[in-house]
Amino acid sequence: MIGVRKILIREEYCMGCKLCEINCVAAQVGTENLIKIFRYVPELPEPKVIVEEHDYITFALQCRNCYDASCLKACMTGAMHRDPRTGAITVNEEKCVGCWMCVMVCPFGVVKRNVKKKKVASKCDLCAERGSPACVEGCPNEALVLIEVRE
Amino acid sequence: MRYVIVGSGPAGLSAIEAIREVDGEGEVILITAEKFVGYSKPLITYLLGGKVTKENMYYRTEERLREINVEVRSATKVEKVLVDERAVVTHTGEKVVFDKLLLAVGGRPFVPKIEGLDQKEGIFTFTTWEDEERIEEYVKRRGITKAVVLGGGLIGLKTAEALMDLGVKVTIVEVADRILPVTFDKKASEMIERALETLGCEVITNDTVVEVRGRKAISSVVLKSGKEIPTGLLVIAIGVRPNVEFLKGSGIEVNRGILVNERMETNVEGIYAAGDCAEFYDLVDGQRKVIAIWPVAVAQGRVAGYNMAGRNVRYPGSIPMNSVEIAGVPTVSVGHSNVEGEEYEIFTYEDGRTYKKVVIKDNKLVGAIFVNDIDRAGIYTGLILQKLDASSFKEKLLAEDFGLVYLPREFRKKMLEGEMRIWLE
Secondary structure, three states: OOEEEEEEEOHHHOOOOOHHHHHHHHHHHOOOOOOOHHHHOOOOOOOOOEEEEEOOEEEEEOOOOOOOOHHHHHOOOOOEEEOOOOOOEEEOOOOOOOOOHHHHHOOOOOOEEEOOOOOEEEOOOOOOOOOOOHHHHOOOOOOEEEEEEEO | OEEEEEOOOHHHHHHHHHHHHHOOOOEEEEEOOOOOOOEOHHHHHHHHOOOOOOHHHEOOOHHHHHHOOEEEEOOOOEEEEEOOOOEEEEOOOOEEEOOEEEEOOOEEEOOOOOEOOOOOEOEEEOOOHHHHHHHHHHHHHHOOOEEEEEOOOHHHHHHHHHHHHOOOEEEEEOOOOOOOOOOOOHHHHHHHHHHHHHOOOEEEOOOOEEEEEOOOEOOEEEEOOOOEEEOOEEEEOOOEEEOOHHHOOOOOOEOOOEEOOOOOEOOOOOEEEOHHHEEEEEOOOOOEEOOOOHHHHHHHHHHHHHHHOOOOOOOOOEOOEEEEEEOOEEEEEEEOOOOOOOOEEEEEEEOOOOEEEEEEEOOEEEEEEEEOOOOOHHHHHHHHHHOOEOOOOHHHOOOOOOOHHHOOHHHHHHHHOOOOOOOOO
16 A cells, blocks of 8 residues: 555536646746746647547546556557656656557546657656646636545 | 476566466476567567567566476477377377376467469568568568558557668558457557558558569569559568367367366366467456456466365466557457447547546446556456446446446455455466
């Protein structure tokens, strides 16, 4: 049994403001300053959190760090692995060859293709470097909350 | 307790990891015919094409296996299983006794009868790292410029791509009326064929190799149609069969593959099988089959490992699925996607670049194909495996914004809260 950090999604609180997406992009380029990053930072990466909306339902969705993760089982290179430090499933871009098996099996559809440089799988790592997930910190309505669960 | 694992592919290695999760003490012996242990077989075409380093061929290392106290016997072939003595016999005649045995022996390439095939240089099958070394050495030493790949399946196409990366001109010969006849439908096959042709690869369908010519080494192949193609290399990639001949007369039940129950146990108590050599049920059509793909091997290996170590875990079955990027075109095919008949409801989306298709039967998603736009394909895989009733959202499946938001609220809630286990129960 280990304590694993997870992001809890509360769709009833989500307003669909998409600040989580912007905070994710900002965290990836290493800034806390959201104002005008779209104007001043060239070639912004894709957000690793997706806001889904339809009718009156909206919610933000990022990697669930599944206990029994399909992506881990499907990865034929060993690139997809669980970071022993954070417990988050993480992609070793050095090893990934872009076979997209993880994209094929993720039931949440949150592993994406990053084709900007080398073709590699890309997913949320709970902001391993930053320490605390930017999407959660930036959510004004607590529709995303960081919790720790025992597995 | 002594566990003997035969085979070091994904089924064997994930079984070992599962055993060690439960039992840190028992003796684990891994016997494998391979010289290299812990490498990823699907990467051999990437290695040939220079797209992966030797170091990155390994998805698990022998050091790691030793760390978790596994005795590794590489380059050792198991030739017999003695059910009554509870032992396996290796090619050197050594008997290795077991309490629990896992057969994760994978498949072996199928080679058809072709005139003039025997004892000529330049003819290869391509399923192991050692094959890769032989092919790479031959291509470089002989300065091969032209090659024929027999078989237009996934291995054949990835082989063709790798050879083209080495500057070799490649002709693919496929007996069916199109490439990827098993994995994809006609439309998807056409798109991939076009992409291959733009890379300079010749694709010949409705034909096959009937004769190999040359003295010491191959110099040309003759097709059924009568056409002769000069070539310095022939790679036979028409398929892989479960590696089960050595079990004949052992008392272990074999059909196409080794028959297993939902615990991955064979008819002989304490003997298990998993991966490309095992035959289990298709989750969608309920038919027994060998589904020789990586994620199934890993999942089955884990189930086998847990059960061998004393847990009671069931494997729910799986579906065929494949994801591969060929000639720069990413593709995904999941479940029963190449089907026809009144019982199926089929939706497709097409523009110049993208092709998407979903197949519904009895209001449940049973198959899907994606060409070029494969993002979020996993949602569809999950829906097939969960057998969720799709009546409320089937019209939306190919909508650009399709996602979890269209699924019934209760189902979505369970998914998001992690209550749903898709691969293992």
